[in-house]
Amino acid sequence: MRVSGGPICGFTNRGDGQNMNLGRNTWLGRGVGTLVALLFVFAGTSHAEGRGFLLPEAISEHADRIDHLFWLIFALTGIVFVGTEGLLLYFIWKYRAKEGGKAYHTHGNHKVEIIWTSIPALILGVLALLQFNLWVDIKDPERAPLDDPQAQEVHVLAKQFEWLFRYPGPDNKWGTEDDFSYNRLVVPQDRPVILRIKSLDVIHSLFLPELRFKQDAVPGMVITGWFQAYKAGKWEIACAELCGASHYKMRGEYEIVPPEEWDARYAEMYDEAGPIDYDSPTEFFRFWPVDQYVKALEFYEGEEEGR
Amino acid sequence: MSAAAAAAAADHGHDGHEEHHHEESFIRHYLFSVDHKMIAKQFLFTAILLFLLGGLLAVTVRWQIAWPWSKIPLAGYLVGQANPDASGMFSTISPEGYYAAMTMHASVMIFLVIIPLLVGFFGNWCVPLMIGAGDMAFPRLNMWSYWMFLTGAVFFLVSFFVEGGPAGAGWTAYPPLSAITPGNGVNLWALGVLFTGFSGVMGAVNYITTILKLRAPGMTLFRMPLVVWSILITSTLTLLATPVLASNLIMLFLDRVAGTSFFVPDGLVAGGLIYSGAEANAGMDAMRAGGGQVLMFQHLFWFYSHPAVYIMVLPAMGIASDILATFARKPIFGYRPMVYAMAGITGLGFIVWGHHMFQSGMNPYLGMTFMVSTMFIALPSAIKVFNWLATLWRGQIHFEVPMLWALAFVGMFIIGGLSGIFMAATPVDIHIHDTYFIVAHIHYVVFASTVVAIFGAIYFWFPKMFGRMMNPMLGKLHFWLTFVFLNGTFMLMHYVGLQGHPRRIAVAAMTDEVVKAGGGGYEFLVQYHWANVIMTICAIGLGFSQLPFFINFFHSMYKGKKAAQNPWRSNSLDWAAPTPPPHGNFVEPVLVYRGPYEYSHPDMPEDFAPQHSPDGSPIPDTTVAPAHS
Numbered sequence: 001m002r003v004s005g006g007p008i009c010g011f012t013n014r015g016d017g018q019n020m021n022l023g024r025n026t027w028l029g030r031g032v033g034t035l036v037a038l039l040f041v042f043a044g045t046s047h048a049e050g051r052g053f054l055l056p057e058a059i060s061e062h063a064d065r066i067d068h069l070f071w072l073i074f075a076l077t078g079i080v081f082v083g084t085e086g087l088l089l090y091f092i093w094k095y096r097a098k099e100g101g102k103a104y105h106t107h108g109n110h111k112v113e114i115i116w117t118s119i120p121a122l123i124l125g126v127l128a129l130l131q132f133n134l135w136v137d138i139k140d141p142e143r144a145p146l147d148d149p150q151a152q153e154v155h156v157l158a159k160q161f162e163w164l165f166r167y168p169g170p171d172n173k174w175g176t177e178d179d180f181s182y183n184r185l186v187v188p189q190d191r192p193v194i195l196r197i198k199s200l201d202v203i204h205s206l207f208l209p210e211l212r213f214k215q216d217a218v219p220g221m222v223i224t225g226w227f228q229a230y231k232a233g234k235w236e237i238a239c240a241e242l243c244g245a246s247h248y249k250m251r252g253e254y255e256i257v258p259p260e261e262w263d264a265r266y267a268e269m270y271d272e273a274g275p276i277d278y279d280s281p282t283e284f285f286r287f288w289p290v291d292q293y294v295k296a297l298e299f300y301e302g303e304e305e306g307r
Numbered sequence: 308m309s310a311a312a313a314a315a316a317a318d319h320g321h322d323g324h325e326e327h328h329h330e331e332s333f334i335r336h337y338l339f340s341v342d343h344k345m346i347a348k349q350f351l352f353t354a355i356l357l358f359l360l361g362g363l364l365a366v367t368v369r370w371q372i373a374w375p376w377s378k379i380p381l382a383g384y385l386v387g388q389a390n391p392d393a394s395g396m397f398s399t400i401s402p403e404g405y406y407a408a409m410t411m412h413a414s415v416m417i418f419l420v421i422i423p424l425l426v427g428f429f430g431n432w433c434v435p436l437m438i439g440a441g442d443m444a445f446p447r448l449n450m451w452s453y454w455m456f457l458t459g460a461v462f463f464l465v466s467f468f469v470e471g472g473p474a475g476a477g478w479t480a481y482p483p484l485s486a487i488t489p490g491n492g493v494n495l496w497a498l499g500v501l502f503t504g505f506s507g508v509m510g511a512v513n514y515i516t517t518i519l520k521l522r523a524p525g526m527t528l529f530r531m532p533l534v535v536w537s538i539l540i541t542s543t544l545t546l547l548a549t550p551v552l553a554s555n556l557i558m559l560f561l562d563r564v565a566g567t568s569f570f571v572p573d574g575l576v577a578g579g580l581i582y583s584g585a586e587a588n589a590g591m592d593a594m595r596a597g598g599g600q601v602l603m604f605q606h607l608f609w610f611y612s613h614p615a616v617y618i619m620v621l622p623a624m625g626i627a628s629d630i631l632a633t634f635a636r637k638p639i640f641g642y643r644p645m646v647y648a649m650a651g652i653t654g655l656g657f658i659v660w661g662h663h664m665f666q667s668g669m670n671p672y673l674g675m676t677f678m679v680s681t682m683f684i685a686l687p688s689a690i691k692v693f694n695w696l697a698t699l700w701r702g703q704i705h706f707e708v709p710m711l712w713a714l715a716f717v718g719m720f721i722i723g724g725l726s727g728i729f730m731a732a733t734p735v736d737i738h739i740h741d742t743y744f745i746v747a748h749i750h751y752v753v754f755a756s757t758v759v760a761i762f763g764a765i766y767f768w769f770p771k772m773f774g775r776m777m778n779p780m781l782g783k784l785h786f787w788l789t790f791v792f793l794n795g796t797f798m799l800m801h802y803v804g805l806q807g808h809p810r811r812i813a814v815a816a817m818t819d820e821v822v823k824a825g826g827g828g829y830e831f832l833v834q835y836h837w838a839n840v841i842m843t844i845c846a847i848g849l850g851f852s853q854l855p856f857f858i859n860f861f862h863s864m865y866k867g868k869k870a871a872q873n874p875w876r877s878n879s880l881d882w883a884a885p886t887p888p889p890h891g892n893f894v895e896p897v898l899v900y901r902g903p904y905e906y907s908h909p910d911m912p913e914d915f916a917p918q919h920s921p922d923g924s925p926i927p928d929t930t931v932a933p934a935h936s
């Protein structure tokens with residue numbers, strides 16, 4: 001893990017030992033990185049390796065696929081950008097008014113209109129088709145690996161102004177004694193992570209930049225999201241939806257734990273949180289009772305079978 | 308007298324231009340005027356003043372992000388109510404103050420500056436003059452449209468002085484946050500937007516009727532300047548979309564003041580209140596009924612506000628088209644495709660609203676359909692860009708001040724349109740939604756394109772409005788400063804946005820100083836703080852860049868060089884009216900012989916051919932002195 005170094009604009013990173021994986025570029029690195037990444041793009045490589053020139057580091061397959069699409073669009077729009085702005089500047093220079101000059105009188109041309117309508121239409125259409133699968137793979141709960149025995153489910157409760165998490169405990173079953181709540185998102189690497197996201201008060205938005213994950217937490221709804229990280233480390237959770245005066249403070253942390261360390265770590269987290277105290281449950285259990293969730297799940301599964 | 312002028316005169320009764328010998332009272336003339344030109348000027352002056360307010364709020368916002376919790380000039384006056392500690396010239400602001408400034412900046416700019424300038428000022432000024440009408444179809448409704456707008460503005464302004472300060476829930480005002488924040492800020496905000504909406508609908512009815520009914524003889528629909536088309540199409544959007552926003556605002560208002568729960572769901576524990584469904588587990592009594600739908604607000608809001616973003620750009624496209632043709636001395640390339648493209652934007656504009664809600668929890672397959680429609684709405688925009696470029700091709704480009712702005716409009720609109728494609732791509736939008744990338748997009752389309760085109764329009768039509776020319780040196784200074792600083796301010800927003808910089812955060816970089824002051828922001832943004840500082844400095848520069856404009860505007864009004872009737876040698880009918888145009892606009896009835904873009908025709912004596920000139924040769928200035936301006 002690398003800690004980003006160096007004073008930047010008179011400020012330093014918090015060297016408080018939290019060792020966030022923030023190894024982004026310094027001034028010099030940023031310049032060189034810019035050049036290298038540009039070369040990458042123009043060499044037809046649509047994925048920037050390593051530290052991000054325009055995007056943060058990517059740590060999941062979803063993130064990689066999103067970045068591929070990003071660079072594809074970047075290349076396409078880049079060509080259009082250079083082409084149109086170039087022509088604009090060229091025309092401005094070439095056709096500046098000259099003494100005695102006369103403009104060419106034309107009202108247009110049917111053929112070129114058809115050409116410059118159909119070609120972009122085709123490109124946009126293909127671009128739209130290209131992303132169907134990726135979008136649905138990420139967002140459709142039906143495509144999430146819910147039944148994968150490896151999957152780790154975590155509940156997320158957003159409230160003004162913090163992120164709370166709940167785990168099914170070592171037995172991986174909801175509604176049992178060992179469910180526990182926790183104030184950080186800690187999940188295993190290389191295993192699907194299923195998030196059930198809910199909000200207690202207003203709309204928030206769970207934003208995990210390195211996973212290219214973002215999902216609003218909407219009061220009155222439980223929304224499913226999922227990811228599978230291939231890299232371990234610690235990063236920051238952001239809230240991306242204005243949720244009140246302290247929205248800017250609604251920061252969280254998430255950690256991806258290497259697969260071989262996960263079991264021990266999970267047990268450790270459970271010990272730290274302790275078993276549910278039914279007399280004075282934690283906020284999480286109070287505001288989002290686990291039996292409510294289990295009932296909904298059973299109902300939903302019954303519906304599925306009934307079909 | 309033409310049929311058009313007759314219709315307008317009949318509507319005026321004794322105000323008809325045939326008999327305007329009597330002097331109108333000051334109040335009738337300047338305050339409760341029914342003359343479209345005076346109403347246009349009322350919109351112009353009011354909106355320019357509010358532009359100042361919106362700009363100061365913007366600087367407040369940027370200042371706080373670059374130098375968190377430092378003393379900000381004027382902030383105490385602006386958002387003092389949201390922030391009890393703040394007062395006077397220099398003061399720090401609270402988070403509430405920041406969110407109030409941010410919300411009101413966007414709301415003032417959108418509802419009180421851009422839309423009123425484009426439609427209220429510009430539509431009012433251009434439409435009757437350009438179609439050869441004596442006035443709008445319903446002059447009194449026109450007056451009401453201004454007064455409704457002013458009422459809306461007053462609601463906004465009053466909210467700065469109420470306890471708790473103005474609204475702070477964002478210009479999008481998503482409930483439940485907007486429904487549960489205490490105070491009167493959001494109430495006044497909702498009323499303000501509602502009244503500007505009334506104003507918009509009144510204007511829209513008027514423009515549509517005027518354009519369809521009061522065109523001068525010979526002015527067929529396809530002989531209208533693109534400006535007029537853009538106002539016709541914009542009005543259609545306004546007419547169909549605004550009522551939906553109104554219903555939304557009324558429901559929000561009722562949720563706030565009458566205890567309804569249109570948008571507040573079951574089980575909420577917020578704002579010190581508990582909504583039904585929460586009591587069972589929270590061990591508390593339900594104080595209010597829930598049962599509302601959170602996402603419904605967003606659907607209804609964007610059903611209006613997406614078309615509204617096109618309301619904010621279509622007239623600018625019309626302005627740019629006319630200025631480009633005039634100063635390139637060339638017909639618009641592909642006039643009909645330009646009209647169809649605008650119509651296409653309107654049609655598609657009604658089925659893309661969901662692209663603002665990709666991450667909202669809406670059904671992903673619904674998101675997919677919105678993605679496809681959004682991809683295709685980029686098409687008409689692209690067609691327009693290509694046609695503008697082709698208009699310049701083989702032209703004779705004169706770099707007068709209005710032309711600089713029109714050229715910049717094209718260049719900047721390309722950037723805004725292209726960034727739209729990134730966000731239209733749903734998977735990419737996952738990452739960039741609600742980051743500064745969106746803020747960059749907004750400002751490239753609304754500031755760098757629309758406001759730039761509006762400046763072009765002001766420099767272009769000023770001679771007709773006030774009978775004097777604006778100073779070109781100051782105009783160029785204003786242009787270049789604005790151009791440089793606006794790119795300095797908004798370009799880097801793409802960059803930090805892609806790196807994950809969320810929008811709407813009062814503190815971005817979690818520096819040691821910030822941690823000491825109570826925290827906020829993110830560690831990963833510390834390394835991009837330099838970008839925030841640059842953007843803020845450029846934003847302040849952008850503010851000061853407007854000084855030459857204000858000096859130029861007010862100085863030229865009284866002291867500028869006297870303007871000829873048609874200083875830009877333009878074709879459209881507005882230049883056929885005397886300068887400044889009298890009540891009733893045209894001294895003689897106008898007949899239209901050709902389209903508005905016959906520049907550099909090989910058979911014509913000059914490089915332009917006014918629409919009302921029978922043989923295409925320029926027509927001498929009208930000599931009849933107007934009774935009043």
Ligand code: HEM
Pocket residue numbers: 479616617619620662663681682684685688723724725727728730731736739740741745748749752753757
């Ligand atoms: C070329 C076509 C365009 C496309 C494909 C496009 C696409 C989009 C998309 C997908 C979003 C939502 C992004 C998000 O929140 O994640 C968006 C936001 C926005 N667009 Fe565009 N756009 C286009 C042109 C325009 C134009 C011409 C304007 C205005 C004049 C405009 C104004 C806005 C505004 C104001 C927002 C942000 C609203 C907010 O959340 O505060 N866009 N655009």
Ligand SMILES: [Cu+2]
Pocket residue numbers: 204205239240241242243244247248250
């Ligand atoms: Cu938040």
Ligand SMILES: [Cu+2]
Pocket residue numbers: 612613616659660662663
């Ligand atoms: Cu939109």
